[in-house]
Amino acid sequence: MLKAFVVDNERLHMVDGLAANADKVVWVDLVSPTREEEQAIEKWLGVGVPTREEMEEIEISSRLYAEDGVYFMTATLPAHTDSDEPVIAPVTFVLAGKRLVTIRYHEPRAFQTFPMRAEKASIGCTSGETILVGLLEAIVDRLADVLERISRDIEVLSKEIFYPTETKASKRNVGFLLLLKQIGRKESLTSNMRNSLTTLQRLSGFLANATGQAKDGKDVRARVKTLSRDVASLADHASFLSQKITFLLDATLGMINIEQNAIIKIVSVAAVVFLPPTVVASIYGMNFDLMPELKWSLGYPLALGLMLVSAVFPFWYFRRRGWL
Template sequence: MLKAYTPDNGRLQSADSVEAHDAAVVWVDLLSPTDEEEQAVEAWLGVGVPTRDEMEEIEISSRLYAEDGAHFMTATLPAKADGDRPEMAPVTFVLAAGKLATIRYHEPRSFETFPQRAEKVALGCQDGESILIALLEVIVDREADILERAGREIGEIAHGIFHPAERQVSKRDRNFQIILRKIGRKEELLSNMQDSLLSLQRLCGFLSTLMGKSDREARARVKTLQRDVASISDHAATLSQKITFLLDATLGMISIEQNAIIKIFSVVAVIFLPPTLVASIYGMNFEKMPELSWSFGYPLALVIMVASAVLPFLYFKRRGWL
């Protein structure tokens, strides 16, 4: 799919095609392009666009470079990020002769909301550089929103760990299993977001070197972008540390629950050990046992067994072991 845009007093207007408005088009967005669309954009841009395999290279030299007077910048961006498993894929931005081309194979929400907003509000979209800066601002805002949502959900997980609603041990155990899965999903989300923010941080650093001859406002916006990405990265690192703490806390809670259960079994075993000893003694089949001829021998044995069970229980209770 190919979408072309032309500037209109700081706004963006959709164009029918690149060929029909060749001179006026300043931004072309390629989504899973066909060979014909790639050829049309290469003719309009004057340079070749990278293939999908080239976009997925992880080396910095393959993601941020200049070639034939054009500058290529690739960042990993999330799509379908309303859940805990966003679709992560690279997006390449190509700046050449005041024109911008974006190549992607997934659908980050920023590429849907930005053109809609730019058609209604003047965002200073006059050339490829200004459009790229405005688009990156929307992308960074979107990633901040994702982390804000993740932070709220992590807070809910923490409340579930330290303030469990269930009183029964069996139900709490099931809740801890659910919490562990939630923690795992949040860790995966934060890991993906940190990778994305790292690629954006490198992209903004590379872009700042291209702004040397640009106007002061553009340079200031790029510097603000760099600060925003750095602060969001710090926030993501803080959330990642909190997730690690919650994982340790959850495992600690599970260990405490298991130890409490084992302690109960141990105490019960100790309590019933003396009665078992008494019953074992009087269960012996010896001929000469004086108590066998006593009329009160059987009640006395029962009293001794009950007492030998109650006294250890009261002792444990007094010491606070139960």
């Protein structure tokens, strides 16, 4: 799908088709483009556009490069971050003078909100450079919102781990299993965010160098510099969240081990408590003719009392030592 935008009074307006408005279009957004759409863009720009396989290459030289005065920049961006199955895929930004082309195969939220905002309000969209910077700012704002939500979710998980509401061991075990799944999802999402921010850091540095070569555009260079600082701070925050998630994972596994050790301790104590009575019962359960207490009238109550004392004494001793 091909979306073409023109600028009118520093606002974006989407137009129908590229051929009829080729001279006025400043931004073309390609979403899962066909080969015919790619050829139309290549004819419009005068250079070839990267394929999906080329966009997915991880070498920096394949993601950030210049060709005939046209700058190609690829970053990895997340989408569907509100669901349990977020999607992360590369997006390529092609800056050719005053024209901008974006190529993507998924739906990051910023590509929906930015055109709507730029159409309703004047946010300084005058050329491909300003549109690119505004789009990147919207992307960074979206990543910041996602990190804030992850931070709130981590606080909730922390309270559930260290201040459980369930008192029954069986329900706590089920709760720990759910917590492990939630921690795994948060770690996966945070890892994707760190990967995305890393690519944006490299992209912003490359873009700063590209805009620095222009004779004018001090405002654009200042915005790119601010963008770089914002991305760096978000990357640090994502690293902090990743460390905190790792701590919560270790804490959850520790809690599970404590629960298991408590169960094993109870079983071990029960075995020790009932072992002496079992020995007494085994002795007096033997069938020998010459047992002294066999015909003793007090033999039965004595055996019961001995079994009771041999069971109570270990229990009392464990309680006194603080093992129970």
